[in-house]
Amino acid sequence: xxxxxxxxxxxxxxxxxxxxxxxxxxxxxxxxNNIPKLMDLVDxxxxxxxxxxxxxxxxxxxxxxxxxWYKLLLNIYALDPGVRETFFRNFIVNASLKGxxxxxxVAAENDCNVPWAILxxxxxxxxxxxxxxxxAEYGHKLNLDLDTIDSIIRxxxxxxxxxxxxxxGEPTVRKKDLIKLCEMHPDxxxxxxTNGTLFDEEFCDxxxxxxxxxxxxxxxxSESANDGRRGDGIYKKVLHSMSLLKERGLPFGVxxxxxxxxxxxxxxxxxxxxxxxxxxxxxxxxHFMPTGMNTTTDLCPTPDQREMMYHKIREFRATKPIFTLDxxxxxxxxxxxxxxxxxxxxxxxxxxxxxxxxxHYSNCNIKEVSLLDALKSPLFLAYHEGxxxxxxxxxxxxxxxxxxxxxxxxxxxxxxxxxLQDPExxxxxxxxxxxxxxxxxxxxxxxxxxxxxxxxAANGGVLPDMTFLRKSEKGKKx
Numbered sequence: 235x236x237x238x239x240x241x242x243x244x245x246x247x248x249x250x251x252x253x254x255x256x257x258x259x260x261x262x263x264x265x266x267n268n269i270p271k272l273m274d275l276v277d278x279x280x281x282x283x284x285x286x287x288x289x290x291x292x293x294x295x296x297x298x299x300x301x302x303w304y305k306l307l308l309n310i311y312a313l314d315p316g317v318r319e320t321f322f323r324n325f326i327v328n329a330s331l332k333g334x335x336x337x338x339x340v341a342a343e344n345d346c347n348v349p350w351a352i353l354x355x356x357x358x359x360x361x362x363x364x365x366x367x368x369x370a371e372y373g374h375k376l377n378l379d380l381d382t383i384d385s386i387i388r389x390x391x392x393x394x395x396x397x398x399x400x401x402x403g404e405p406t407v408r409k410k411d412l413i414k415l416c417e418m419h420p421d422x423x424x425x426x427x428t429n430g431t432l433f434d435e436e437f438c439d440x441x442x443x444x445x446x447x448x449x450x451x452x453x454x455x456s457e458s459a460n461d462g463r464r465g466d467g468i469y470k471k472v473l474h475s476m477s478l479l480k481e482r483g484l485p486f487g488v489x490x491x492x493x494x495x496x497x498x499x500x501x502x503x504x505x506x507x508x509x510x511x512x513x514x515x516x517x518x519x520x521h522f523m524p525t526g527m528n529t530t531t532d533l534c535p536t537p538d539q540r541e542m543m544y545h546k547i548r549e550f551r552a553t554k555p556i557f558t559l560d561x562x563x564x565x566x567x568x569x570x571x572x573x574x575x576x577x578x579x580x581x582x583x584x585x586x587x588x589x590x591x592x593x594h595y596s597n598c599n600i601k602e603v604s605l606l607d608a609l610k611s612p613l614f615l616a617y618h619e620g621x622x623x624x625x626x627x628x629x630x631x632x633x634x635x636x637x638x639x640x641x642x643x644x645x646x647x648x649x650x651x652x653x654l655q656d657p658e659x660x661x662x663x664x665x666x667x668x669x670x671x672x673x674x675x676x677x678x679x680x681x682x683x684x685x686x687x688x689x690x691a692a693n694g695g696v697l698p699d700m701t702f703l704r705k706s707e708k709g710k711k712x
Contacts, residue, residue: 251331253278258322265311269304270297305555309515314483320445321485324423329396336394346609347575347618351397352390353591354378355583356411360404360429376403376583376654380411382601386581387419389605400426401591403583409437416444425450427489431468433475442482450487450518451475453509455499463496473512480513487516487557492543493533494522501546506554514556519547521562523592523634524666527656534670537677544628544681565622565630566685574617575609586652589617593633593640595649595660612647627685628678635671635678637664 273293295303358376430451457469573590580591587608629635644660651657
């Protein structure tokens with residue numbers, strides 16, 4: 235997520251970049267003793283009114299050497315020094331400081347969203363057949379050629395985008411091209427969702443050599459919960475891949491889809507402890523989405539299960555040394571839906587530019603239009619004008635919790651299904667979500683009201699500004 239969503243003048247931006255670089259150098263000298271002093275150094279270099287609540291939160295989190303955040307930072311400093319330095323430069327300086335300023339400028343000039351990250355599918359091919367996987371809709375024979383991916387990245391960098399995330403299919407089917415792209419764009423950070431079954435010694439050595447590639451392994455709870463959806467033996471293969479990376483001091487995370495069948499397993503202490511013990515630095519959690527003509531809502535978590543997920547993630551975030559995000563329940567931190575180019579977009583292996591990786595409709599193809607023109611296309615502008623889709627940040631999605639809005643946007647934009655196997659009309663998808671939305675709404679209202687009350691109580695009885703992490707609204711039509 236982009237946490238630097240404010241346009242900065244060049245002098246202020248340069249000062250902040252210099253402060254970050256100084257702070258990173260200071261940490262390198264003696265991380266164990268200097269981590270608690272980090273924010274004191276930052277305070278001296280950045281504007282006094284710059285993200286005061288966030289700086290205070292970070293200060294409080296890292297001053298205690300027994301805290302989970304202090305331990306997480308120490309784990310980061312156990313990584314290969316060259317890989318760590320590259321990550322800090324590409325992620326913090328390029329993507330989140332320099333890049334954000336340019337993103338804001340291009341967005342304001344063109345009155346459209348400009349993303350912080352671009353998700354793309356190098357291939358639709360995959361060596362597994364996981365239950366409920368939406369990626370299978372695209373078929374298994376599509377590929378974005380190397381030149382097309384290179385062009386996407388070059389266009390993205392012209393708009394300030396330095397973060398690229400591979401989805402699929404299974405991206406590591408094309409290991410050599412992924413490494414080649416890291417070489418071609420050493421100023422970018424590349425993350426890849428992966429089933430983790432194709433990692434070997436040679437590939438891990440190449441990852442260490444290029445320094446700017448981070449895997450996020452698909453893992454879904456205990457061995458039985460994971461293999462029940464992904465196939466026998468997959469859990470052990472993922473843990474083996476993790477061990478290969480850990481031996482080389484390389485960073486990696488996990489991506490977990492929570493469903494009605496596995497939510498209890500992934501909410502357990504045992505699951506989180508297993509992740510930490512195996513060297514996982516971050517965990518991204520995604521709600522099951524009923525995308526596809528033949529997909530039902532049976533795997534969607536119940537309101538009780540989703541609320542349990544809401545509480546457990548917050549509990550573990552405060553107690554486990556691992557960075558976690560729940561993309562359905564954490565919308566309050568990013569101001570709602572982040573799709574449609576607001577923070578990210580998705581380009582599938584056919585070249586279709588989609589607002590969301592989970593919602594397969596498009597009105598343009600990257601082989602026919604520029605990236606900027608795609609962001610100015612009718613469907614993307616509908617997202618731009620409609621976000622946030624709900625004031626309740628526990629109902630952020632235009633499909634899952636506000637299905638009427640998705641159907642309206644797709645219809646008015648003249649967008650088409652990108653499912654090449656069995657195209658799904660928007661009305662069919664949104665009809666499936668209506669029951670889920672109706673069941674979740676009363677529970678989400680109750681939870682959101684409690685969240686607001688807690689924020690007011692912590693802020694002296696005044697509700698704090700909830701939009702500090704959103705990108706600038708300058709130029710946005712109302």
